Amino acid sequence: MIELRRVFTHAEDIIHEFGPPPPQPLRRGAAVAIIQNPFAGRFEPDLLPFMDALKPLGLDLARRLLAALGVAAPAVQGYGKGAIVGSAGELEHGALWHAPGGYGMREVLGDTLAIVPSTKKVGAPGATLDVPLTHVNASYVRSHLDALEVRVPGAPAADEIAYILVMSTGPRVHERLGGLRADAIERWDGQR
Amino acid sequence: MLAAIRKLVVQVDEIRIEMGRPVDPPTRRALAMAVIANPFAGRYDENLEELITIGEELGGLLGARCVAALGIPPERAESYGKAAVVGEAGELEHAAAILHPRMGASLRRAVSRGAALVPSAKKRGGLGTAIDVPLGHKDAAFVRSHFDAIEARIGDAPRASEILVAVAVTERIGILTARHARELGQADRVILGTDGPAGSGVPPLGMLRLIALLSSMADIPGVSMVLIDGVVRCHRSRNTPPAVEVPVLVG
Numbered sequence: 001m002i003e004l005r006r007v008f009t010h011a012e013d014i015i016h017e018f019g020p021p022p023p024q025p026l027r028r029g030a031a032v033a034i035i036q037n038p039f040a041g042r043f044e045p046d047l048l049p050f051m052d053a054l055k056p057l058g059l060d061l062a063r064r065l066l067a068a069l070g071v072a073a074p075a076v077q078g079y080g081k082g083a084i085v086g087s088a089g090e091l092e093h094g095a096l097w098h099a100p101g102g103y104g105m106r107e108v109l110g111d112t113l114a115i116v117p118s119t120k121k122v123g124a125p126g127a128t129l130d131v132p133l134t135h136v137n138a139s140y141v142r143s144h145l146d147a148l149e150v151r152v153p154g155a156p157a158a159d160e161i162a163y164i165l166v167m168s169t170g171p172r173v174h175e176r177l178g179g180l181r182a183d184a185i186e187r188w189d190g191q192r
Numbered sequence: 193m194l195a196a197i198r199k200l201v202v203q204v205d206e207i208r209i210e211m212g213r214p215v216d217p218p219t220r221r222a223l224a225m226a227v228i229a230n231p232f233a234g235r236y237d238e239n240l241e242e243l244i245t246i247g248e249e250l251g252g253l254l255g256a257r258c259v260a261a262l263g264i265p266p267e268r269a270e271s272y273g274k275a276a277v278v279g280e281a282g283e284l285e286h287a288a289a290i291l292h293p294r295m296g297a298s299l300r301r302a303v304s305r306g307a308a309l310v311p312s313a314k315k316r317g318g319l320g321t322a323i324d325v326p327l328g329h330k331d332a333a334f335v336r337s338h339f340d341a342i343e344a345r346i347g348d349a350p351r352a353s354e355i356l357v358a359v360a361v362t363e364r365i366g367i368l369t370a371r372h373a374r375e376l377g378q379a380d381r382v383i384l385g386t387d388g389p390a391g392s393g394v395p396p397l398g399m400l401r402l403i404a405l406l407s408s409m410a411d412i413p414g415v416s417m418v419l420i421d422g423v424v425r426c427h428r429s430r431n432t433p434p435a436v437e438v439p440v441l442v443g
Contacts, residue, residue: 005209007218011261012201025200036209068204068261128347152205153322153343 001053003036009068019174028168030150031065040088040159058104078144078168082131083120086156094120112136113190142179143171195246196229224257225358233281233353240289247290255302258361269303271338273327273360275313279350287314306330325360370406
């Protein structure tokens with residue numbers, strides 16, 4: 001059911017952003033699956049079976065991203081997800097990713113508590129998507145509120161969808177705005 | 193390290209289906225990029241030695257990052273390319289200093305040899321400027337199947353006083369091609385070629401190595417005919433095991 005056309009991975013080390021370099025560079029990354037959109041060019045009322053079919057892709061993409069980052073699951077401190085739907089599709093086709101992408105990534109990372117923040121749009125080949133990142137256990141951890149710009153040259157074509165997962169291994173490289181600290185999470189309710 | 197690196201980015205692009213046709217095994221292309229401070233930003237200098245050294249460093253570093261991202265030993269790298277985007281406070285010659293004098297040698301060490309020119313591109317640009325990094329076969333510049341390009345871009349680079357440097361490497365397909373030919377029972381259709389600069393002795397050594405590598409997948413190689421410039425120079429070798437099939441000239 002899933003026609004996987006292309007897999008794109010991105011990993012980056014931010015050594016500094018014109019301030020004092022932290023002891024460890026910040027490593028962030030994205031994995032993108034470009035699939036054929038089975039609903040391109042038509043209105044399909046029943047999307048739920050496809051959402052189930054995407055579950056293995058969520059797991060696979062999360063594992064590929066860990067491999068691209070070269071880290072084990074416990075090293076991941078922030079995450080997010082997104083989708084870019086090609087021009088012959090609709091935003092709802094991107095929304096299909098919420099469950100399989102979010103739960104897939106949380107399953108691979110272990111018992112993370114926070115909702116996986118997300119964004120989506122309909123876009124042309126090479127469109128950029130700013131995917132939000134938050135702390136994996138508490139959405140309000142201010143140092144980990146971040147975003148990663150994701151873009152795959154040449155994709156998605158009109159009949160394709162780009163499903164995206166992003167992860168980071170730490171806070172923003174020069175974070176200094178206070179708020180809830182990662183080591184001060186209290187409620188363990190996924191938010192604070 | 194002389195290069196003041198702000199950011200390192202590594203991407204892998206794996207193509208599994210193109211125009212409805214499965215690509216099996218998938219094509220894998222890696223791109224490694226470094227964002228560095230331009231030591232000559234805002235001023236003219238006759239001597240760009242510092243950037244030449246930085247280019248040498250980055251050829252090795254980015255080449256190694258590509259090979260690592262592909263998860264292959266260096267000798268399986270198949271094609272390569274390089275590019276640079278100079279921020280607004282720099283000049284195009286700064287990109288040239290990084291790319292041309294010494295980057296090629298260190299990149300070749302990272303990908304294990306490379307007889308062919310490393311194709312390149314350069315431009316001046318701002319934040320998010322995309323550059324198409326040309327790709328060519330690393331041992332033979334005229335291999336048409338390997339003429340390719342991969343787009344390099346970083347959203348927040350280069351700042352005016354920075355330079356974005358990119359190296360691209362793709363995975364070797366020689367072994368895979370040989371395997372497919374064998375599965376089809378058409379191993380005799382595999383042709384190896386090189387057009388790397390002659391005279392150094394490196395291309396013939398590379399060819400011998402490749403012949404030995406591919407032959408070892410099946411059996412001990414036997415020389416059954418040698419043609420040079422279309423002329424049969426000798427037939428079966430007495431120094432290798434007898435070939436199972438004797439080739440015949442048909443045209």
